[in-house]
Amino acid sequence: MDLIIQSLPFLLDGVLQTLKVTLIAVALGCILGLCGGMGRLSKNRFAHALATCYVDFVRGTPLLVQLFIVYFGLPPLIQQFKVFLEASFALGPFSSTSHIPPFIAAVVACSINSGAYVSEIFRAGIQSIEKGQSEAALSLGMTQSQAMRHIILPQAFRRVVPPLGNEFIAMLKDTSLLSCIGYAELTRQGQLIIGSTFRSFEIWFSVALLYLIMTLGISRLVDFTERRLGINGHHQS
Amino acid sequence: MAIIKVRNLVKNFGDLQVLRGINLDVEEGEKLVIIGPSGSGKSTLLRCLNILEEPTGGSIEFAGVNITDPQADLPKIREEIGMVFQSFNLFPHKNVTENIVLAPLIVKKSDRPAAQDIALSLLKKVGLSDKAENYPAELSGGQQQRVAIARALAMQPRVMLFDEPTSALDPEMVGEVLEVMGDLAREGMTMVVVTHEMKFAQEIGDRVIFMDEGLIIEEGTPQQLFTEPVNKRTRSFLTRVMQ
Ligand SMILES: Nc1ncnc2c1ncn2[C@@H]1O[C@H](COP(=O)(O)OP(=O)(O)O)[C@@H](O)[C@H]1O
Numbered sequence: 001m002d003l004i005i006q007s008l009p010f011l012l013d014g015v016l017q018t019l020k021v022t023l024i025a026v027a028l029g030c031i032l033g034l035c036g037g038m039g040r041l042s043k044n045r046f047a048h049a050l051a052t053c054y055v056d057f058v059r060g061t062p063l064l065v066q067l068f069i070v071y072f073g074l075p076p077l078i079q080q081f082k083v084f085l086e087a088s089f090a091l092g093p094f095s096s097t098s099h100i101p102p103f104i105a106a107v108v109a110c111s112i113n114s115g116a117y118v119s120e121i122f123r124a125g126i127q128s129i130e131k132g133q134s135e136a137a138l139s140l141g142m143t144q145s146q147a148m149r150h151i152i153l154p155q156a157f158r159r160v161v162p163p164l165g166n167e168f169i170a171m172l173k174d175t176s177l178l179s180c181i182g183y184a185e186l187t188r189q190g191q192l193i194i195g196s197t198f199r200s201f202e203i204w205f206s207v208a209l210l211y212l213i214m215t216l217g218i219s220r221l222v223d224f225t226e227r228r229l230g231i232n233g234h235h236q237s
Numbered sequence: 238m239a240i241i242k243v244r245n246l247v248k249n250f251g252d253l254q255v256l257r258g259i260n261l262d263v264e265e266g267e268k269l270v271i272i273g274p275s276g277s278g279k280s281t282l283l284r285c286l287n288i289l290e291e292p293t294g295g296s297i298e299f300a301g302v303n304i305t306d307p308q309a310d311l312p313k314i315r316e317e318i319g320m321v322f323q324s325f326n327l328f329p330h331k332n333v334t335e336n337i338v339l340a341p342l343i344v345k346k347s348d349r350p351a352a353q354d355i356a357l358s359l360l361k362k363v364g365l366s367d368k369a370e371n372y373p374a375e376l377s378g379g380q381q382q383r384v385a386i387a388r389a390l391a392m393q394p395r396v397m398l399f400d401e402p403t404s405a406l407d408p409e410m411v412g413e414v415l416e417v418m419g420d421l422a423r424e425g426m427t428m429v430v431v432t433h434e435m436k437f438a439q440e441i442g443d444r445v446i447f448m449d450e451g452l453i454i455e456e457g458t459p460q461q462l463f464t465e466p467v468n469k470r471t472r473s474f475l476t477r478v479m480q
């Protein structure tokens with residue numbers, strides 16, 4: 001018990017970091033996802049192809065590998081780019097390290113990852129709105145984008161709340177992978193504590209419990225939002 | 238003068254020829270009724286009139302403007318052509334008043350008090366003043382369709398298109414919708430109505446056309462078409478629906 005109490009501040013700090021990265025990643029993911037989802041539905045061939053490549057690449061490769069690409073793969077590339085700028089345009093000098101801080105790498109990789117899944121959620125949400133809705137809007141003289149903004153998206157947003165909640169929970173659990181680049185989220189904190197106390201079972205169990213509390217909390221929040229938006233109420237026909 | 242002129246209109250869905258050369262004029266103030274068996278292309282014809290379906294061939298003129306021209310300003314044209322759908326298509330996330338004022342606000346940039354006044358008077362006209370704050374899902378089918386008519390009228394269109402407006406309704410609600418449409422007809426609105434309500438067609442129709450397999454087979458006054466149809470297909474269709 002003493003052990004848990006002593007470790008608790010570290011674990012709670014990990015909880016905070018986990019929530020922070022997850023929130024930022026899903027928020028940025030929603031922006032990327034709205035673009036991605038619209039791109040997937042676009043009649044513009046280029047936008048469609050771009051969005052499809054993005055979604056397929058991200059969903060078809062492991063988050064851990066994406067994380068390594070950003071954290072380990074990008075710095076040498078950035079380094080070469082700096083050398084190129086210095087040599088070709090006499091720009092610089094730049095600071096010599098091209099190291100990306102773990103937090104930035106974490107946010108970038110997780111946002112890009114989340115954005116792909118959210119793209120598909122938005123695409124499905126938009127497609128689930130009956131064709132008659134946009135036809136009614138167009139027949140009243142609205143442009144395509146007015147119909148999208150005032151009629152389709154508001155209805156689609158209500159329908160995507162539950163899958164977005166699932167994505168949030170999935171992302172939150174996936175942030176445990178950030179321990180691999182040394183980012184001090186919950187799992188990493190657990191590893192560190194065990195490194196000095198050697199009490200695997202108690203610590204991992206506490207870590208699991210903290211994840212559970214977070215995911216259950218999010219589920220409740222999603223249920224609440226769903227009810228507030230009247231998804232099961234009379235605002236939805 | 239004809240407000241709508243359809244010339245040699247053709248519409249294909251892939252290999253399927255749905256409209257195979259339609260010629261049609263609709264006069265200002267005219268009430269045109271379109272009848273015909275299911276699948277004959279009535280909805281497609283109506284939906285071509287405001288380019289919800291893009292015609293494959295031929296031309297359509299609305300108020301002197303060629304609306305089949307790729308350069309045509311479709312939103313501007315559609316403002317003047319109201320449409321009422323079989324399935325109502327009210328906006329479920331907006332209450333009745335918001336359904337009606339939305340398009341005037343964002344398309345016509347009307348100011349809210351004026352739009353709201355118009356909405357209230359339209360609701361009175363369709364007999365739903367007490368439902369202004371309700372959501373569509375709280376209304377019966379007949380009430381929803383009357384709101385849909387009010388919503389279309391709020392744009393002050395020059396023509397109203399009705400695609401089987403009572404077909405999705407329980408029988409006891411058909412009357413209330415036809416009544417609203419009858420009022421509109423008597424006010425002089427130009428109307429193109431696809432319907433199977435023969436009694437209504439006879440009462441308000443200036444002209445009836447019978448469509449089959451993507452063609453206009455026969456046309457005439459309701460009196461002519463219903464009592465002494467010339468074409469065999471018209472006759473057999475009428476005996477089927479009249480019984
Ligand atoms: N969007 C579409 N894609 C493919 N076929 C269609 C589409 N809309 C209508 N059709 C076909 O066109 C034909 C005519 O349909 P429609 O105009 O709805 O007939 P009606 O309203 O007279 O019953 C039908 O065979 C129908 O299946």
Ligand SMILES: [Mg+2]
Pocket residue numbers: 279280281401
């Ligand atoms: Mg039809």
